[in-house]
Amino acid sequence: MDSMDLDSSGVPPRRTLPTILCCLCGVPITANPSNMCINCIRGQVDITENIPKTSTIYYCKGCARYLQPPKHWVAAELESKELLALCIKRLKGLNKVKLVDAGFRWTEPHSRRIQVRLLVQKEVFNNTILQQEFFVEFIVEYQQCDMCKRDAADIDEWQAVVQVRQKVVHKRTFLFLEQLIIKHGAHEDTVGIKAHPDGLDFYFLHRSHAMRFVSFLNHVVPIRTKQADHLVSHDTNSNTYRYKYTFSVEILPLCKDDVACLPPKVHVLLGGIGPLVLITKVSTSLSLIDPFTLQTAELAAPVYWKYPFQALMSFKQGTEFAVLDVEKSRERKGKWCLADVTVARSIDYGKNDSQHYISTHLGNFLNPGDLALGYDLGNAVFNESLLAGHKRLQLPDFLLFKKTYSKKNRSKRRMWRLKRLNMELDDAVVETAYRKSNLDPIARMAAEQEEFLQDLEQDQDLRTNINIYRDPTKFKPIPSQMDVDQGNPVPAATQNRQVVAEDGDEDDEDYPEVPIEELLEGLNIEDGPDDFSAPSRAQPSS
Template identity: 30%
Template sequence: MSPTATTPPVLTSVQIPCCVCGTMILPNAANQCPTCLAQEFNLTERLQRGPAGQKHIVIHQCRNCRRFARTPTRYEFAEHESPELLSICLKHIPALNQHDLQLVDASWIWTEPHCMRLKVRLTVRTELLSVVVQQRVMVELHVQFQMCPECNRDFTNRTWHALVQVRQVRNDSKKGLAALEMALAKNKTIRQHVLKVDTKKNGFDFYFLSNTHAQTFTNFLQRVAAMRIQRTTKMVSADNHSNTANMKTTFMAQMVPLCRDDLVLIHRKAAGSKLAGSLAIVTKVSSTIQFVGASPKRTHVSDSMMELSADQYYKTEKHYQMLQAGHRLVRFVVLDVELCDEQAPSGQLYEGPHSGVEKYALADVTVARESDFGVNDEMFACVTHLGHWIAAGDVVLGYDLVNSVGTDDWEMQEQLHGGFTLPDVVLVKKAPRNKETAAVGVDEQEGQKRMTKKRERRKRYKEGRKQKELEETAGRMGFFDDINEEQVDEEGEDVDADFEAELANDPELAAELLNLERDLAQLDDGDVVAEGEDNQLVEEDNQDS
């Protein structure tokens, strides 16, 4: 006989009635349905409890800027009953950070904007006695005013923690500081973290809130000018219980005291210098210093050029002696030009990087003082690097070493190589074509008279001019936008006469400053137009109302 087929038994779960409402449910530890169980376990008190067992949940808002605190140090803008504010409120409910609670939904309950209360309706899910329970709970948050860190600095004199001191120890030229002002005026992102700026003798002081901002600022300065950065830290206060200290850091940014067109004596003991034991002209100052020989040998012009970093300069600072500055340039008339390289095409002048002509070329030049025309027939012959810049009949600026004081000094001759012959004239650059704007070299007696007048003005108007100089300098760098130009003192117009003469002899720097002033003027005009449009809109609204 074949075995009879048997059907498998059907397994059914055992259900029991809820002990409260009688609804058939699966057995659980409470023997209650989720609805009855949720009525016994209320999650409102748990969600309403603040941190550290406080009865209320507090959210801080800055009274000044009206921002809400997401963290104790981070405040954010959020509209009333907006999704951004809802996100901030959920961060302040400690119960939601526990792993046994799951947030299902969140929405706003309308409240009066000035009642200092925020109400949120939350739908949460949790597990109680092996039963999944879901409840809808109303949570109320109390809004309290607390000043944010940014606004707090405004009411505490903007306490600083880092100071950047920029100095260029030089009294006869402002080219280095002017280039620094230009770079800061063009870069708004670098200026945004500066709390305060003060003008000091030979430089500026910049104050910052943190060392990070000051370090970023010094890195920017090193790309603009050749300088040495020294960092010092001072402890202001300390807390032995929490093992913390309040530190203030000072960055000393010392700019190299050399400017473009300076005549420098490089001692023969200068290690690693290609132009050691000779005279050199500073052709460019940026992150590095570029030199060219003042009386080069008749080889190739690259043999007479040298580049020096700030660190290399300060390691052998005593071997670089400045002899003449840009305000002592004298005008010479070119009588004859003959290139040292016979194979080079003659008659071609450098007109830019795309002209196909090298910027510098050595040439034998014969010149005469412009002031000697009609007086005497004295002429000078020299070797210069301006072979592709000048032609017969042009006017050049240079240094007259024949009538200069100190060039025949015995100590100076000791620092030169035996094979180096001191030239009578050192040509620096081609003079501007517009003779009316080109300043004649400043005579030594005129310079002494001008310095005497400066000392007298400093004694009489020291305090008043100091504040004016601070406002004007900060305004040029872009820190102050509300400078009143009508308050400029007419008696102080002659104080910068030397710098104006240098600008007349340096058309490149003068053009950069002029373009900067035009850009700032256009920005001011745009602000005025925008302000006029806003006023017009306000008047139209008033008329409509």
Template identity: 40%
Template sequence: MPSFIWTEPHSKRIKVKLKVQKEVVRGAVLEQFHEVEFFVKEFMCESCMRVEANPDQCVALVQLRQQVPHRRTLFYLEQVILKHGAATNAVKIVQTKQGIDFSFGKRSHGVRFLEFLGKVAPVKPCDWQDNKHLKSHDSRSYNYNYNYALVARISPICREDLICLPPEVAASLGNFRPLVICTKVTGNIVLLDPFSLRHCFMESDHYWRASFESLLTSRQLVEYIVLDVEIVSHAVNVGGSKYALADAHVARLSDFGNNDTIFSTRTHLGHILKPGDYALGYDLYGANFNDSELEKHKNLVLPDAILIKKSYEEKRGKKRGKPRSWKLKFLDIEIKDKGKAEQDKMRSEYEQFLKDLEENPDMRFNVSLYRNKEYQPSDTASMTDGEDVPSIPLEELLADLDLSEDEDGDSNMVG
């Protein structure tokens, strides 16, 4: 049997001791030991060698952009791209202010990546032929080399946004109510009427023909405290998520204890809200709108508040600073130096993205979650800490393959 002979780890040599046997005559076996030495040489693949020789060598450039004041959608797309391996052919990935640039060595790789983006996000269709310029050509063989560039614009409509549909769009969707909530964004945009639980799926092409924007975004959410909840209908499954209509009495948390202002509103969160809970919603009572689509609906009566989701910030405060039992992987993205304010903003948005993953099982469907080896549950922690706070079940976590040098060193054998 072969056995390994110990060598210095930095020598880049592998020695194996082999025992060779052969029967020369009946009952007589000739045996001899022989040492085989292997040399470890590092080399790069063909595409990496071209990039190393010329870092600016890029045939197709896909510029992913979204005109919104946050990066939560880009964080989600990064995880979807990682899970499906859509950017394995990218030779360079650079983070920009409002998006990410993907460079590919072949036009076909960029086209395939763009087709993938169209399946997971509402991307505006573009034509590669209109975004190319001549790089070089050979007049004798009539060979032309082009560089292709494309801006893949993602719809500014994000999950949890409040939207006022244009009259013609509301009519085309089956006389939908103007005020709707975006509950899910994939290749289509899922809209929900929080007052009747009607929902619809708007295709990407349909959206870009109308091209409207959100009335209020998730950065304008206000925290409310729930005073009373009266169930109107039983819980139903709407577009893969559970909702129930209820009449709720709420007060802004900032006003609670200062005045007696109470708002009555109908909500789709009757299945999870109860008196004493906190909820995040849009304050239409004190908001100032400058939206042209809203002015087209002359007889539209705005509610005082629209609740979007249940808030767990108070309960999460007990676990703030503690590591999670799961973690995510990242793309190899080049990030330019940013100021402290920009870094703090990115850190806050990423933390909110992690909370969204814990609260929304639908988002986790296209995301690979891994066990965090550094997580150690505390035996002395109170059993009530973080009670009722959404968490990710252990059965959804994957084992992270980590080939460490220590494990490799233990496998060496001395002959």
């Protein structure tokens, strides 16, 4: 710096901007890059010209929520921060300016008008920032949300129905499928659900919702679908047609723990597995295992529908065995291990000393003194056509498929619950289907549901796919020692919880239980059907 630019104290002098005249109105101003005064800049430039000054917001009177496009509904009070954020998101062009402040201007609550005050900034010229305040008026229009539409709609007003069926004698698959539907919220678009002896009917207001539901089913269970439509009405003047659509969904008629004999073509296609196999898992494909060689394979749904076959025996036909001795071999594959076990049928106790020597794949799960379920193939009666193509096949007398436990009522000690779908039970259909059954339909459904709950307790892999909730009636707060000494109540937010045990209810020490860490909070019993109670009965719709 030149010494001539310094004053006597050695500090450079403060430079001041010159005063010029505004190029438009001639008012003296401090020099700026635009050479215009503030009033002229505001008259020449409008930084809010790309922002709409009026807009529309949709409000549902049934649930007092506002629409956040495309289809999300948000609950917000008047002049709340949630409503302010919703209104600001509705404005286009705000991304081109900087939002400094926002707020509401008071309007009459019944005027259906919401006015929002916005303060924005934008650089209009080189190093010239303009700040401007303006108001945007939102017109509140009434629109019914999808949830209120489903509540107000009659089930007879459906446009599409998805009929899910499985040709088996139990509800095991549907109980598991119901939990998958609840976990992923696939039932949110339904206007009604009806339970039938061999499946469920899901009713929808729109055909697209039914197609999305069928797509969900195709990603969780092996199915095949058929579609049909029925002409309801036709307006010749406007040339419009009204149809009702029916989607028939058939689930593969095989379940976990079933034993089957593969057809020759499938036997060769899967690398020579079996042909006598056990089904270990049912998802989008079938997981198979040869219980004598530990060979495993995956059977895709299209292959099954091309070469269909039935199960020789289902888990309902299982026989209980007592394990007397176990000799494990070195051949292992994953969680499976070959073993030679000595078993005796539970029904033979006290009658004879008959023992049986069986080769099984459950070596890692069985110990002397355990109980196991197996198939008595030697005394079973089934259709010989299921063994067609395997003339030299020799079936074993017995085949174990699962470790089990003594039959007891464990519902009193169960500290968790499952949510249920709100479905109707058609009395006419139920009476026709269960006419020859010795059990009442409700009692039979309760028995099947209890079996499903015990399967969840015994199979950890099965629990990973569904949501299990804590039963609030089985937990109680544990007050701290300080609160006990002082006699102060325990705040709800800091309560620890313990399981309430039933007096006099003894259970097996080795019986598996669902860990507390796997249980979820949030189950509200008052919201609707959330436990394994029977579906509500309803008269057939006219």
